[in-house]
Amino acid sequence: MTVPQVLTIAGSDSGGGAGIQADLKTFQERGVFGLSVLTAVTAQNTLGVQRVGVVEPELLSAQLDSIGSDFQLAAVKTGMLADPFTIERVVEAVMTYSWPNLVVDPVMVAKGGHSLLEQQAIDTLKQLLLPHSVLVTPNTPEMELLTGIPITDDSSARRAMESLLETGVYAVLLKGGHRKGPTATDLYLDQTGKEFRLSTPRLDTTQTHGTGCTFSAAIAAELAKGNSMERACGTAKQFIQAALAYPLHIGSGHGPTHHAAYRLFEERKEAGVNERTESVFHYGHSR
Numbered sequence: 001m002t003v004p005q006v007l008t009i010a011g012s013d014s015g016g017g018a019g020i021q022a023d024l025k026t027f028q029e030r031g032v033f034g035l036s037v038l039t040a041v042t043a044q045n046t047l048g049v050q051r052v053g054v055v056e057p058e059l060l061s062a063q064l065d066s067i068g069s070d071f072q073l074a075a076v077k078t079g080m081l082a083d084p085f086t087i088e089r090v091v092e093a094v095m096t097y098s099w100p101n102l103v104v105d106p107v108m109v110a111k112g113g114h115s116l117l118e119q120q121a122i123d124t125l126k127q128l129l130l131p132h133s134v135l136v137t138p139n140t141p142e143m144e145l146l147t148g149i150p151i152t153d154d155s156s157a158r159r160a161m162e163s164l165l166e167t168g169v170y171a172v173l174l175k176g177g178h179r180k181g182p183t184a185t186d187l188y189l190d191q192t193g194k195e196f197r198l199s200t201p202r203l204d205t206t207q208t209h210g211t212g213c214t215f216s217a218a219i220a221a222e223l224a225k226g227n228s229m230e231r232a233c234g235t236a237k238q239f240i241q242a243a244l245a246y247p248l249h250i251g252s253g254h255g256p257t258h259h260a261a262y263r264l265f266e267e268r269k270e271a272g273v274n275e276r277t278e279s280v281f282h283y284g285h286s287r
């Protein structure tokens, strides 16, 4: 039996809800074999980030080369990349090993406000890494930093997406978690002019730690299995909705999402329990 091998290049979250830990849990849930390259170690919990240590350059390079010299990757996702050197080394590895299906989650700031990417690394990310990606998945503040365009409504969101594509990015999925309104709507646009929107009811929850990591990891896993971009994003949207709708209430702050929730739903559905009629699952997908 062969299983798609998927690499996450990201930081460790000791709290287990974001970063490498969220990615590997998501990969396991979506039936792909997860590999990891650590860029940084964070001392972090549901209350915030207490400390960050970046992995030294030689050790970062050694991890990338260990993966590149042995595994046949079907997809790669990046999360916390910390600084310009880390980004440069990741780009070298992507080119040396011709890694396919690169999904870039341009992680910049944790929800509690702690910086996870040096300010001067934003240009390096744009110029060197994004052109190699099949998809970049910014949240609203990240999109504003990448483009300099304030996002206040759908038309400014559209302008920002077009502006990012003009820099050579192939496709962007602008996440709607930070916007207001009754739905959490994510907008997709690519160089071919293809566009779609993914929409679910906005859940009133504080248990949102690691949503972006989990979502982009699910997209990478679905691409690795050979699904189209549209289908991969659609499945990932339903995966994160389930993970948000049935939280575990771990820790005393912004708790992690529930990575097993989508699978547990599918299993209960197969057993004849039809909970997906619940309003939290009114998933909308339009073009």
Ligand SMILES: Nc1ncnc2c1ncn2[C@@H]1O[C@H](COP(=O)(O)OP(=O)(O)O)[C@@H](O)[C@H]1O
Residues within 6 Å of the ligand: 138, 139, 140, 175, 176, 177, 178, 184, 185, 186, 200, 201, 202, 203, 204, 205, 208, 210, 211, 212, 213, 215, 237, 240, 241, 244
């Ligand atoms: N309260 C919410 N209810 C439903 N979906 C949400 C909610 N918050 C975020 N999402 C969804 O989770 C995914 C991650 O988005 P977001 O939270 O914006 O990313 P990040 O963690 O990078 O800030 C997106 O699909 C977004 O629409």
Ligand SMILES: Cc1ncc(COP(=O)(O)OP(=O)(O)O)c(N)n1
Residues within 6 Å of the ligand: 010, 011, 012, 013, 018, 019, 020, 042, 044, 079, 080, 107, 109, 110, 111, 112, 116, 208, 209, 210, 211, 212, 213, 214
């Ligand atoms: C190690 C690490 N990587 C990434 C993040 C940010 O994750 P995200 O999914 O954006 O979730 P929040 O931090 O916004 O809850 C992180 N916190 N730690």
